[in-house]
Amino acid sequence: MNIWRSRRLLKLYCAICCAIVLSLTVFHRSYNVSPEPTGAPVRLDRAPRVQNRGISQFRDYALKQVVGRRSKSLGVMVSGRDRGGKGVAKQWDVLTNNCHPNHNITRANWFNDLDAKFKEYVLYRHCRYFPMILNHPKKCVGDVYLLIVVKSIITQYHRREVIRQTWGKEMEIDGKRIKTLFLLGTSSNVNERSHYQKLLEYEDRLYGDILQWDFTDSFFNLTLKEVNFLKWFSTYCHRVQHIFKGDDDVFVSTENILEYLKGPGIPNLFVGDTLHKARPIRKKDNKYYVPLALYNKTFYPSYVGGAGFVTNQALARKLYQASETLELYPIDDVFLGMCLEVLGVSPISHSGFKTFGIVRNKNSKMNSDPCLYKHMLVVHKLLTAELLEMWAAIHSNLTCSLKLPRTFI
Numbered sequence: 001m002n003i004w005r006s007r008r009l010l011k012l013y014c015a016i017c018c019a020i021v022l023s024l025t026v027f028h029r030s031y032n033v034s035p036e037p038t039g040a041p042v043r044l045d046r047a048p049r050v051q052n053r054g055i056s057q058f059r060d061y062a063l064k065q066v067v068g069r070r071s072k073s074l075g076v077m078v079s080g081r082d083r084g085g086k087g088v089a090k091q092w093d094v095l096t097n098n099c100h101p102n103h104n105i106t107r108a109n110w111f112n113d114l115d116a117k118f119k120e121y122v123l124y125r126h127c128r129y130f131p132m133i134l135n136h137p138k139k140c141v142g143d144v145y146l147l148i149v150v151k152s153i154i155t156q157y158h159r160r161e162v163i164r165q166t167w168g169k170e171m172e173i174d175g176k177r178i179k180t181l182f183l184l185g186t187s188s189n190v191n192e193r194s195h196y197q198k199l200l201e202y203e204d205r206l207y208g209d210i211l212q213w214d215f216t217d218s219f220f221n222l223t224l225k226e227v228n229f230l231k232w233f234s235t236y237c238h239r240v241q242h243i244f245k246g247d248d249d250v251f252v253s254t255e256n257i258l259e260y261l262k263g264p265g266i267p268n269l270f271v272g273d274t275l276h277k278a279r280p281i282r283k284k285d286n287k288y289y290v291p292l293a294l295y296n297k298t299f300y301p302s303y304v305g306g307a308g309f310v311t312n313q314a315l316a317r318k319l320y321q322a323s324e325t326l327e328l329y330p331i332d333d334v335f336l337g338m339c340l341e342v343l344g345v346s347p348i349s350h351s352g353f354k355t356f357g358i359v360r361n362k363n364s365k366m367n368s369d370p371c372l373y374k375h376m377l378v379v380h381k382l383l384t385a386e387l388l389e390m391w392a393a394i395h396s397n398l399t400c401s402l403k404l405p406r407t408f409i
């Protein structure tokens with residue numbers, strides 16, 4: 001009885017929250033007369049139909065706004081069909097979702113031996129590019145020194161919020177502009193999808209920093225985030241010099257990254273926590289397990305932990321082209337390693353990237369010492385509260401001994 005009661009209350013509560021958010025949104029839209037900041041959201045698809053009348057009224061209103069803005073950009077979109085150099089369109093040119101399972105593959109003997117989740121992966125493996133639900137074509141307009149891109153999922157709202165306040169803060173330092181984007185797919189929870197979508201759209205209207213594609217966010221689909229981003233970057237970002245790409249649960253020292261980038265320019269820059277001769281994991285219960293049917297070599301090519309790495313404009317474009325020559329691979333950072341291998345580029349290892357966590361002296365108290373973090377570029381992985389605390393600590397008047405013991409770096 002009590003459970004039903006509290007469920008009903010919860011539903012009521014959700015409905016009220018939703019209504020508040022929606023009315024705020026409408027309010028925000030109607031009264032936001034100032035021109036949209038660069039990177040205003042442009043919806044390119046039709047959102048899922050929602051039953052609730054209040055919501056659909058809002059939707060009609062929102063659609064009118066979007067259509068108004070969209071028809072302006074349509075002219076550009078048409079001319080965008082003339083492809084620019086090297087086969088890169090001027091606008092996102094995937095407008096419909098044609099992702100159907102490839103049943104041909106079920107006839108192969110090896111298919112039947114796969115676990116269910118690999119079966120699903122293989123059935124949809126050929127689907128590579130997806131329509132965009134939220135886009136910011138103007139995000140990279142002008143010179144951008146560092147573009148920070150963060151892999152995130154709809155429900156990790158708090159992480160995005162904290163990143164915006166800390167290492168992902170958009171700013172300009174010594175004339176170097178820093179811009180931030182979050183990369184998302186759609187919610188994997190189908191029942192809650194339209195609800196989360198509304199909240200995400202509201203968030204994006206406030207911050208203008210979300211790129212969303214119409215594919216389901218899941219671990220194996222992270223590679224889709226990679227290739228869709230590379231294509232997006234090649235389409236829209238001609239004057240971005242460097243890219244930091246990482247997870248939403250890491251600590252990043254933006255200052256140290258800028259400091260690192262001051263050094264001599266490296267043409268094919270790809271730096272992070274590099275693994276050489278890593279072996280594919282063959283234990284079935286491991287998150288990174290890969291069956292022989294998907295990868296049968298003994299070693300992976302050298303690759304960089306996907307939790308955080310730095311690359312540059314020229315290499316990102318080449319990676320996009322290389323990625324198109326390969327079949328997708330379920331582990332996103334390994335897939336990038338394969339692309340680097342195609343290009344004959346060796347990733348650079350840097351001890352300031354601890355994307356596999358701090359491995360040595362795992363349980364030492366020093367691992368949470370701000371003085372240690374002060375010397376790092378990226379550390380995996382922190383809770384949002386820890387990140388805020390660490391950020392405040394290293395930006396306070398911290399006195400650290402000049403040298404850290406070698407064992408920690």
Ligand SMILES: *[C@@H]1O[C@H](CO)[C@@H](O)[C@H](O)[C@H]1NC(C)=O
Pocket residue numbers: 101102103104126
């Ligand atoms: C499946 O096989 C048919 C016939 O051989 C072919 O036309 C089709 O393109 C294949 N589908 C995929 C997704 O490869």
Ligand SMILES: *[C@@H]1O[C@H](CO)[C@@H](O)[C@H](O)[C@H]1NC(C)=O
Pocket residue numbers: 099117120121124214215216217218219220221
């Ligand atoms: C990846 O996304 C596509 C498109 O939404 C979906 O059909 C597929 O099931 C997803 N794959 C996995 C492994 O989640």
Ligand SMILES: *[C@@H]1O[C@H](CO)[C@@H](O)[C@H](O)[C@H]1NC(C)=O
Pocket residue numbers: 296297
């Ligand atoms: C390994 O996989 C490749 C491509 O998937 C295939 O061509 C090759 O025959 C496989 N080698 C072995 C020893 O199974």
Ligand SMILES: *[C@@H]1O[C@H](CO)[C@@H](O)[C@H](O)[C@H]1NC(C)=O
Pocket residue numbers: 395396397
């Ligand atoms: C740090 O110390 C300097 C001088 O020692 C002082 O001017 C500054 O306000 C201090 N900053 C903070 C955040 O305490």
